[in-house]
Structure formats: C-alpha cells, structure tokens
Amino acid sequence: MAYSLAGKVAVVTGAGAGIGRATSLAFARDGARVVVSDIDRGGGEETVRLIVDAGGEAHFVAADTSNAGQIASLIDDTVARYGRLDYACNNAGIGGLQAPTADYPEEEWRRVLDINLTGVWLCMKYEIPRMLANGGGAIVNMSSILGTVGFANSVAYVTAKHGLIGMTQTAALEYATQGLRVNAVCPGFIVTPMLEHAGLLSNPELHQMLINLHPIKRLGTPEEVAEAVVWLCSDAASFVTGHALLVDGGYVAQ
16 A cells, blocks of 8 residues: 655664665655665665665665764764655564573674664664754654563573563653654564575475474565564554554464
C-alpha cells in the first residue's frame, strides 16, 4: 500500500542491504526523500542507485551508529541538504556471537549493545530535536521477536532488543504531546544478508528449522517489514505510539 509522503524526509540506518534497503525503497516509493546510511559504502550507494533509478531522490551518508560524532554529522547533513527531518528508521544492528550466558565474551557483549542499543539511543538523541523543530515526526526502531521472548545462546542480542522496546516506549511517552510518535517493529526471521552470513539459509536443515519456527511456515521478506515501518510513520498510524509491532508470521503467538 502506498502512502503520501511527498515533501517529507526520512533517514534510514543500516540501509545498505536487507530490511534497511527495502525500507529506504518504500519511503522513496511513497514520495519521501531518503538519506541512506550504513557503514558499508558500496551497499549504501547501491541503495541510492536503486531509488534514483526508480524515480526517487536519495543521498548516502556513511555513519557508524555506535559513534556519536558520526550520528550527529548524519543528522546535520540531512537537515543541511533537505531542510528538515520527518521520519527515521533506526535499523542498523548486528547479530553477535552465539554462546551461553556465562561463556559470552565481555568484549562481544559490549560490541552488540553499543551498536544495537546505545546506537539507537544516539540516533534518537540527535533525531528528536530536529523533528521537534519541525513540529514533530515519527521514529521507528528496529527491534525483533527476540525483544519480546528469550532465545538461547543470544544473550547480548536478546538483551539489546528487549532494552530497545523499553527505550521506544519511554521516548513515546516523553514526546507524545509534541507531535512526535515513537514505535518499534519486531520482525521474525527474515531473509536477509544477516541470516545468509550466519549460514542459516545455505544449510537446508537449518533453513527448514527456521521455517518451522513460524506458524505461517515460511520466512519473512524485507519488504514485508518495510511496509510496517512506512505505515507506522504515515498519517494512517497517527494514533499509534509506544507500540512494538510484531511482523513475525505468528512466532510469538505460539
């Protein structure tokens, strides 16, 4: 479904592939100008090319979401280029190592939380004042089904994604009367490069195991998650804030 986002400006982090790329394309399809951000310059510039080839407008800014200075520059660049910031999808994240809680390396714990939790907070820290200056906007943070339930051997990822929902709800309460809505999306297992790099799609047994975790008996697509993000940002969701929207094929309903 298309929404009227003409004249609006969106920032998407982790937009070089997967859900971030699909979300950038969906924003652009509906008329928003999109600032595509990622640590992967090649992937981010390819997302921009896809948007431009489809008739949209986009610009790439390289940024590491765990680096406050780079996030500040990303948002400053967005406003300098387009004059405003209306929407943000704080999507950048990593999976992290798989290990039992007592065996989890401290360095890896800090890395996962720095990117998946602190990084989202840094994005909101710099996005929110710019949105308020325009009279409001909408932020969607990318959580996960693992932000609502546990998952063995993924303590850092699960902790970060749970914390992200609490952060989302807190910000939603703080700015609800100022025209700023803050929500989260919680995808199930989605066909993305993250799963591919983890070897979960190339191994037929593991792939089928993931499929079987979902009552709908398939994995999700990045485009299905992107539609949820754009809906939450659109006026069609104008009475929705502080919500964590499951896009999970029934995973959590079991």
